[in-house]
Amino acid sequence: MSAQARARIAARGAQELRDGTYVNLGIGIPTSVPRYLSPSTRVILHSENGILGVGPFPAVEDEDPDTVNAGKEPVTLVAGASIFDSALSFAMVRGGHLDLALLGGMQVSAGGDLANWMIAGKLIKGMGGAMDIACGAKRVVVLMEHLAKDGSPKLVQACSLPLTGRGVVNRVITDLAVLDITGSGFVLREVAPGVTVDEVRQATAAPISIAADITEMAV
Structure with a gap:
């Protein structure tokens, strides 16, 4: 996927954030969201490795190897930010204190199932915190490309990859569209x-309904 397409997804994802909310940014495209936030937007960004108050990526000369997000990328801290251990971070997640999670994805099903931690047959180090976050956040929006690298659809009727969570996704934002997950499946917004x-x-490898008020993505 081109850098332009990834930027479009991140910019549209930034529009999901509302003033006063606590938001987790997952690894991948979601970590780019802060650079597209309006300066007037007042949100508190959470990183699962133990940061509350994540800011935009720093300039190269300002990078601090001890201040990184869950994807090991250097980040900045906003005024009043807190740094704490993983136990406290996940107590926040599991306690239902996250208003929104923006997560990456490998597959999303028409029923809102999410697969974002493993491709079968590939060696991985572990699942990370995605399962806790997907189930603990009040709302989950997945930011991902519409098609996999091999051209296969990532929005499917049923996930073929190991699941991160069942019925956890509320919305999917891709390089092609914004779709909501409803009781009747994908709805194109x-x-x-x-x-x-x-x-x-x-x-899309699943039926989609078309919203009556469908619009063009504003990015």
């Missing part, structure tokens, strides 16, 4: 500039 509804249908 927005299409990216230059993308047609038919193109979204063809790139």
